[in-house]
Amino acid sequence: METSQFIKRDRAATSQRVTDALEQILAEEGLQGVSITALAKRAAVSKVLIYRYFGNIEGLLAYYISQGRMVAHPSSAFLAQFQPAHPRELAPAWSTQALRLFRQYRASRPARAILQATVNTNDTLADAVNKSVDSELSKLVEEVAFIKGDDYQAAAAILVGGLSYLTIQAQLDRPVIGLDLRSEAGWQRIEQAVEVICQAFAQSAIHSPTAHLQLNARPESATQW
Incomplete structure (x- = not known):
């Protein structure tokens, strides 16, 4: 032994x-x-x-x-506190998690190197990396979606795919739609836009006849983080 x-x-x-x-x-x-x-x-x-x-x-x-x-998964204890208790908390939960993930990418050269490799073509190593990253991102989206019955995966793909592209372009020192992605001011505008997009996705889910929100039953006073 x-x-x-x-x-x-x-x-x-x-x-x-x-x-x-x-x-x-x-x-x-x-x-x-x-x-x-x-x-x-x-x-x-x-x-x-x-x-x-x-x-x-x-x-x-x-x-x-x-x-x-590359993708840190929240603990059960964190998810218990992070899970929205009210529909109005859904958009902040989504934007908080997305922005936390991509702030990590922006701060980590190894993460950016792997992210950049995922868009390489005709490369078996890049294919393997992309498969692993996508698997971890899929798990994370499932953990923090807090919704069933609507196509949250497509919404997450748009958001994550867009932020991945922007992060790669920033790594290459290339502007996108005139935004300087090497500057904090440029990324502040991106983050504000992410919050607006999450608000729109959340409103669509809240009013969808097929969506079921998975809300936390804890008192609202405990939802501040």
Whole structure:
């Protein structure tokens, strides 16, 4: 039993070293700098061990993304407080989560490198990355939608897809519709627009005959966050 626990701890520690090395390389060189050789050297582990633990680069990136490095999933306790208690809280809940996610992307060079890689074409590594990121985003949307019966997935795809594109364009130092996405003023305008869009989506859901809002039964006084 003690030997088994030691092996598990050693594997966890090694996996942490490798994913930390991956994050450092992504920050410094982007996805194009990631290789088994570079990772082994940075993490001070053998290439054989990386292959044994993760299979290949695609497997390592999938593991990295699944650990919340790209999309952090809220805890049950947070969701219990975050879930709207009144229909008017639906739009702020959506915009808060969307803006929190993309503020994280804007602040994280590794996250931006992965996000940029998802739009590459004819690239098996980019396809694998995109699949992993989309899986994590789909889980997050499901967790914070707080609605059934309406096509919230399409609404979320528009919002997340648009913000992803804008984040990538900012990374490339390209304006969009005249907005300077490298400036805080430009992103402040984007964030204000996100809040307006979420208000419109929420109003549509609230008045839809097919939508069912999943509201929290807690007292409204507890909804402030």
